[in-house]
Amino acid sequence: MPVTDTGLRNAAPPAVVARGLTKVYGKGDAAVHALRGIDVGFATGAFTAIMGPSGSGKSTLMHCLAGLDTVTGGSVHIGDVELTGLNDRQLTRLRRERIGFVFQAFNLLPTLTAEQNILLPLEIAGRQVDPDLFDRVVDTVGLRERLHHRPTELSGGQQQRVAVARALISKPQVIFADEPTGNLDSRSGTEVLSFLRTSVRELGQTIVMVTHDPVAASYADRVVFLRDGLLVDDLTAPTPQTVLDTLLKLEG
Template sequence: MMMLACEARDLVKVYGRGDTAVRALDGVSVGFPRAEFTAIMGPSGSGKSTLMHCLAGLDRATSGAVLLGDVDLSRQSDRVLTQVRRERIGFVFQAFNLLPQLTAAQNITLPLDLSGRKPDPALFGRLVDVLGLRDRLRHRPSELSGGQQQRVALARALISRPEAVFADEPTGNLDSRTGAEVLSFLRDAVREYGQTVVMVTHDPIAASYADRVVMLADGRISGEIMRPTRESVADALNQLAGAR
């Protein structure tokens, strides 16, 4: 039986009320197996980021359930959700969300510091070397480029070896070479550490690093691609665009 790291069950998310209500998610049911790399794709406004935020416990669904392992996040208090996010989830935001008063090194280890744990020196060293941060560890976010800040955010999401890592356009601010290195590292996190990675992306090349692609359209699951290639993903996106 396939073990799921996280799962959405009949997930509905509505923003606003009455005539101005927007149904961002419309009964989404999808599971994410442990130790698998999944990309979520779809046209703008399809619900990709909303689904990811609900899966990571950053946003509450209007109805339905979100499970992280055996924990139903939709039934937890804000205090419990904060603890679960800190100890079991890693998240890479588009806007980085680094603390400006902390150095790069301090931002990376922040999740561990908050939970009273010490970083694994070997993992910390590998992260900063692969992501090219060795000579930037004492710099604050204002002293880093956008790409460097994104790398710090990625290292922070991975340093605690969380069960599930959610990444919202993790290569959007990186050059192609660094982006490829980041995606390869996410693949390694799946293979070597058994982590589950869920990534929102619009880039068929980035999606080709995943084990599968889940396609969304108008807040619903519209299909999936196993063992995706750049070509198969691009074709699927073009079909979705033509159907709108």
């Protein structure tokens, strides 16, 4: 079925667009078709979740959208830039300047404080800190009292909030989040998801999140579902129950 941005609250041009996207691993009889011609757009200033059964291609899709993996066919655009036409150096620059990442592992540097970890992308890029944005990001993720603590002095939920703030501070066009609550207990996971949603509502951020958790997906504005490398369903204003029902239908 065709999957579009219909029903989203934001009419701006999509932040990310994939057209005819295919990904094949291996050759001949050993070839695995992870993505089989996907057409999808992700709205600017919206929170979208990608879901599907194990092996459906959801992580492969996110990695191709973010320029972390090459595509076999089709195209990916981040804003007005086509990723699939860039060389390695250009891709590295685009990821640094236009994309934020939040992974299941927090990937914080243990010798740096929370504040230093948050500001690290700007330091690497040689960019100045916007103090107003820094204050808004820190308050959005609730880290004001923990800025001078190192990762070992923070809970898992606080460490992931540092990772979210680090992704937000460079004002990326889109943040890709890969199972961001996978290493967290339910309370910490709820906090992180709330902060992600708040960053969309209050900072106008665009977020694309891969998750297997119907509750996590319910924080999004929209959920797209994959099965066997194809987009097969699209849900707006999701609830945990509607997400679970859709997943059960796909796995049935």
